[in-house]
Amino acid sequence: xxxxxxxxxxxxxxxxxxxxxxxxxxxxxxxxxxxxxxxxxxxxxxxxxxxxxxxxxxxxxxxxxxxxxxxxxxxxxxxxxxxxxxxxxxxxxxxxxxxxxxxxxxxxxxxxxxxxxxxxxxxxxxxxxxxxxxxxxxxxxxxxxxxxxxxxxxxxxxxxxxxxxxxxxxxxxxxxxxxxxxxxxxxxxxxxxxxxxxxxxxxxxxxxxxxxxxxxxxxxxxxxxxxxxxxxxxxxxxxxxxxxxxxxxxxxxxxxxxxxxxxxxxxxxxxxxxxxxxxxxxxxxxxxxxxxxxxxxxxxxxxxxxxxxxxxxxxxxxxxxxxxxxxxxxxxxxxxxxxxxxxxxxxxxxxxxxxxxxxxxxxxxxxxxxxxxxxxxxxx
Numbered sequence: 001x002x003x004x005x006x007x008x009x010x011x012x013x014x015x016x017x018x019x020x021x022x023x024x025x026x027x028x029x030x031x032x033x034x035x036x037x038x039x040x041x042x043x044x045x046x047x048x049x050x051x052x053x054x055x056x057x058x059x060x061x062x063x064x065x066x067x068x069x070x071x072x073x074x075x076x077x078x079x080x081x082x083x084x085x086x087x088x089x090x091x092x093x094x095x096x097x098x099x100x101x102x103x104x105x106x107x108x109x110x111x112x113x114x115x116x117x118x119x120x121x122x123x124x125x126x127x128x129x130x131x132x133x134x135x136x137x138x139x140x141x142x143x144x145x146x147x148x149x150x151x152x153x154x155x156x157x158x159x160x161x162x163x164x165x166x167x168x169x170x171x172x173x174x175x176x177x178x179x180x181x182x183x184x185x186x187x188x189x190x191x192x193x194x195x196x197x198x199x200x201x202x203x204x205x206x207x208x209x210x211x212x213x214x215x216x217x218x219x220x221x222x223x224x225x226x227x228x229x230x231x232x233x234x235x236x237x238x239x240x241x242x243x244x245x246x247x248x249x250x251x252x253x254x255x256x257x258x259x260x261x262x263x264x265x266x267x268x269x270x271x272x273x274x275x276x277x278x279x280x281x282x283x284x285x286x287x288x289x290x291x292x293x294x295x296x297x298x299x300x301x302x303x304x305x306x307x308x309x310x311x312x313x314x315x316x317x318x319x320x321x322x323x324x325x326x327x328x329x330x331x332x333x334x335x336x337x338x339x340x341x342x343x344x345x346x347x348x349x350x351x352x353x354x355x356x357x358x359x360x361x362x363x364x365x366x367x368x369x370x371x372x373x374x375x376x377x378x379x380x
Contacts, residue, residue, distance in 0.1 A: 001062050004048035005041045007173045007199075010166025017156060018046055018140075022055070026103065026138045027152040030145040033159030034294035034307065035231065035238040036196025039142050042159065043107050046140070052105065056138075059104035065142075066110040071123035074114060078106070091130065098134035106131070111143040117246045121146070144292055158294060161193035161307065170195065174202035183210035190217055192308035197235055200225035222313045239313045245293045254286035258295055258306065260324045262314035263368065264361045267305030272358065276331035279323055303357070322372070329369050332362045 021027040031039045046052055047060055061081045068074040079090045082097050098104055115124045129148035132139060145151050162170065167188050175184075187210055191197035204225060205213045216224050226236035248255055257280055261267065268276075273283050280286055287304055290296035296306050306314075335358075339351050355362070 001047060001060060002040075002044050005045055007170055008041060008045050009169040009173075010162040011038065011042050011045065011159075014042060014156065014159065015045060015049070017154075018042075019049065019051055021152050021156075022052070022138065025152075026135065028132055028139045028149055029141075029156055030151055031140065031142050031156060031159070032144055032294060034194075034297075034310070035242040036194050036235065036309075037159045037161070037294070038195040039159060040109055040232075041195070043109060043140060043142070047105070047107060056103060056105045059102055060107075061104065062107045062109060064109050066113045068114060070120060071114075071127050074124070074127065091127075095130060095134055098131070098137040101136070103136045103138065104134075105138045105140070108139070108141040108143075111141045111146075115143045115146050118250075125149070158297065160297070162195060162198070164188070164193070167191070167193040167198055170198050171202045171205075174199060175206040179205065179210045183214060186210075186214055187217075190308060190312075194307055194309050196232070196238060197225065197309045200228075200233070200235055221316055222309055223316070235309055236313060236317075239310055240317075242293065242295055242310075243318075245295075247289055247293055248295070251282075251286060251289045253280045253282070254289040255318070256280060256321065256324060257283065257286045258290055258310075259314050259318050259320040260328065261290075261296060261304065261306045262311040262318075263320060263325065263364050264305075265308075265311070265364070266358050266361045267299060267303035268361075269301070269303050269354075269357065271354075272331070273304070276328050278327050301357070325365065325368055328361075329365050332358065332365055336362070 018027075018029060021029060031043060033039050044062070047062060052060065061078070063074075063077050063081055065074060065077070068077050075091050075094060076086060079086065079094055082094060084090060084093050084097065087093065098106075111124070114120055125146045125148040128139070128141070128146055131137060132149050139149075145155070161167075168184070171184055171188065184205075187201050187205060188198065191201060201213060201224075208216075213224070222235050222239070226234045228234035228237070231238035231241055243255065243258075248258075257278070260278070270284070270287075273287065287296070290304070291298065295310065296304050299305050335351060335355060339348050339355060342348050342351075
């Protein structure tokens, strides 16, 4: 089994929710969230929780699915963890093991690598369906609730960035003490409290100091913490793997929308997505694709947003096309002109909140327009 995470803050609520599901029976749970958000850490924390170790003892199994490419390879992996030798009827042997033994817990980490591709999705869903026929088997999977499984309700909500206190505690556990609180806050603001980004920047700050890290970030952005060989030590790799999701590739316009969102710290409401008349077919379908792959999320005001590290990566590697930004520029220009023309009248009662909620967006897009020497702005 993987070791228990030594640095683990801010997931008490999610862990409590999961334990509650275990208290009601034999749950089947999916963990969702963007790359680097801490899905594996949450799963391993659960694996070593006293309630779980007492209940399942030696019948706890953690399978890293990213080393398998097919259903057969995954079955072989699971069988190996159970101590079963390869054989023709290995799937049946796996099912018998889980059905005939004491209650077991199986965690399928990184299952999304197998489930995402359309070519293998049906096979993986069939495998999960067979596994859940074993009444004694509690199942936890990192994938977006594949079909053919009756997932336990209430569903575990997609993991969100850490709150500020947990982010500070995580940073403090990694970096040596004595750092300026102001500089630590500046570093955390670059991460949007994404656990992987916090961890990588904290390790760097421990070596180089916060001032040097902030100075280097201005020049290097996410590449500063992207020298590792795997996605747990390389932020760019983690993001690029998320961007290569088959569901994103099947809907290329969703990646264009994501690139546009990289310029928009305020995110966009549905009304903005629709009324801005972006040259994107099925823009709301694109929104759904981004949310389903956890590349974007809806905040408490239901605005579609992208975390800072992903925004920085996209601006460096996949900036939005001019036609997209021009559409949004025109939309914001018309919004501002309407406000100026009808300022002080009842007509602007709904316009003012929309301007406020897009304040940083408008600033960024107008700055882009000036740099591009857009005629309307250049003559203003």
